[in-house]
Amino acid sequence: MLQEQVLEQHTAFLASLGHRFLDHKRKEALSKFKEQGFPKKKNEEYKYTSLAEIVNKEYNFFPTQEHHISKSQLQSLHLGEENIDFIIFINGEVYPELSQISIENAEFLSINYALNDEKRRGVFEKYFDSITHEDNPFVSLNLAYCKYGFFLHVPKDTVIEKPIHLFYLSHNQQENTFYNVRNLLVAESGAKVEIIESHHNLDESFAFTNSITEIFVHSNAKADWHKLQNDSDTAYMVDSTYVEQQRDSVGTVNTFSFGGKLVRNNLDFIHKGENINSFMNGITILNKAQLVDHHTAVHHNFPNCESYQNYKGVFAGKSHGVFNGKVFVDKIAQKTNAYQQNNNVLLSEGATVDTKPQLEIFADDVKCSHGCTVGQLDEEALFYLRARGISKNEAEALLLYAFAHDAMQNIDIEALKLKISKLLAEKLDVDIEF
Structure with missing residues (x-):
């Protein structure tokens, strides 16, 4: 049902936009998605995760903007202190009056603003959609329909002192709602920035979020992105995050998955220089019939780089966890140090885990290790x-x-x-x- 809607709604979606400069790319992306379709379980990358529950529903592509979220409701979602900036998106739209931003010496835009402002579009166009994978149908789908999201360009040697928390809220939707969220972060040489991202469906109807994030970490820069996934049982999410790092940079993506009916996290790190450090950590705690699927990949393309993956899972009820971690080491990537570990605890007979760590190594002077465990508590x-x-x-x-x-x-x-x-x-x- 959703696939037919995607093809039928596109003309109306394009007509609703205030800009036209991406029209050609959007139409090409829709054509690409039509060829690809939603992945099925016969696809090796989705053999443990069925998307049938998501794609067999109908969704509203044009969420109503009216909402009744109180400041006390918003306050309950915060982390409980004042030293964090935050941006509030409700039903896709950014609400500056509910947000708090103290950034100086950094160009802050919403994706929607970047798409509609010709004068300030240069950096956006240079980076936008430049490191995503064409074989990922959710990338094609997002490009065809993206309108809402976050864009931050941090200039050279700029340190963003306060972390920035992105809140994506869905509220007052009477029908199942489909969101295509787009995030773009560019940290220039010597810059430092930390982002927290969380999604919250406050309705009884279902919300399906297809989120694409591109992160560029230039030389000697440091960028941390923390994903806090603690949503309701009427929330679906497919999240695809791509991180490109230049020499001497540090990049981190932490993923904390505590809720949501079905969550798929695709994470790719791409090394474009030497002396890079990449960190991927995850905690998953599920109950009932929830499913969280982590698919990670690190592309070691240069010498003297390190990557660390540490994912922990606790599963109860009839929940299902999936972990597929890949490490690719190019033949020139000597002195690579890659660590990958996935440990899981099952608390009930109905809970299941499928885990598959993978290494593809074409260099001979490396230290690469991987491991996984699935079991019960230490007696x-x-x-x-x-x-x-x-x-x-x-x-x-x-x-x-x-x-x-x-x-x-x-x-x-x-x-x-x-x-x-x-x-x-x-x-x-x-x-x-x-």
């Missing part, structure tokens, strides 16, 4: 805690908290680290004072 550790008067439930929760907490070590934002810790404690039903 010896459980016995040790219970022997000290701790109940079984509390002991299990403490062990699970310690197990998952390991993937939080490189979060520099204390408020975010506290928020994740509280969510961990809440999801695992453990009483810990922070």
Whole structure:
């Protein structure tokens, strides 16, 4: 149903836009998507994840802009401190009056503004859609329909002191709603910036978000992007993030998945220089019939670079976790150090995990390791805690908290680290004072 809607609604969508300069690309992208279609389970990349529940629904492509979100509702979503800037998107539109931005010496635009402002479009056009994968149908779909999202260009040697939290909210939609979110971050040489991204469906109807993020980290720059996925059971998301790094840069994408009915995270790091450090960490805690699928890839194309992947999962009820991590090492990428680990704990017989770490190495002087585990809690550790008067439930929760907490070590934002810790404690039903 959704595929037919995608093809039928495009003319009306183009007519609703205030600009025309992407029309040709949008039409080409729609044609490409028509050839590709939504991936099915016979596709190797989706063999463990069925999208049938998403694509067999009908959606509204033009969300109503009216909303009734109060400031107290917005406040409940914040991280609980003042030292973070934030941008509020409601039903796709940015709301400056509800946002708080203190950026200086940086060009801040929404994607919609960039698409409609000819004078300030130069940087946007240079980077937009330049590192995405053409074989990803969700990229084609997003390009055909993208209108809303975040754009930040951080000039050379500029340090953005405050993290920026992007809130994407869906509210007051009477029908299932389809959002194509686009994010673009450019950190020039020597720049530093931290972004937090969260999505919240506040309706009983379903929201399907197809999000594409492109991150460019130039030489000696540092960019961290934290994805906080703690949405309702009426939320679907397919998120594709691409990170291109130049020499001596540091790039991080942390993904914390605690909610949403079905979430697919595609993450690609592309190395374009030497002495690069890339970090990918993830924590997934699911219950009921939720599904989260992490697909990661690191492309080591130059010597003397390092990448670290550490994903932890805790699964209860009939939940399903998927992890497929790939590391590619080119023949010239000598002295590569690539680490990849995926550890999972199953708390019920109905929970399942499919994990597949992969290495493709064409260089001979490298240190590459990968591993995965799927099992239950350590019985010896459980016995040790219970022997000290701790109940079984509390002991299990403490062990699970310690197990998952390991993937939080490189979060520099204390408020975010506290928020994740509280969510961990809440999801695992453990009483810990922070």
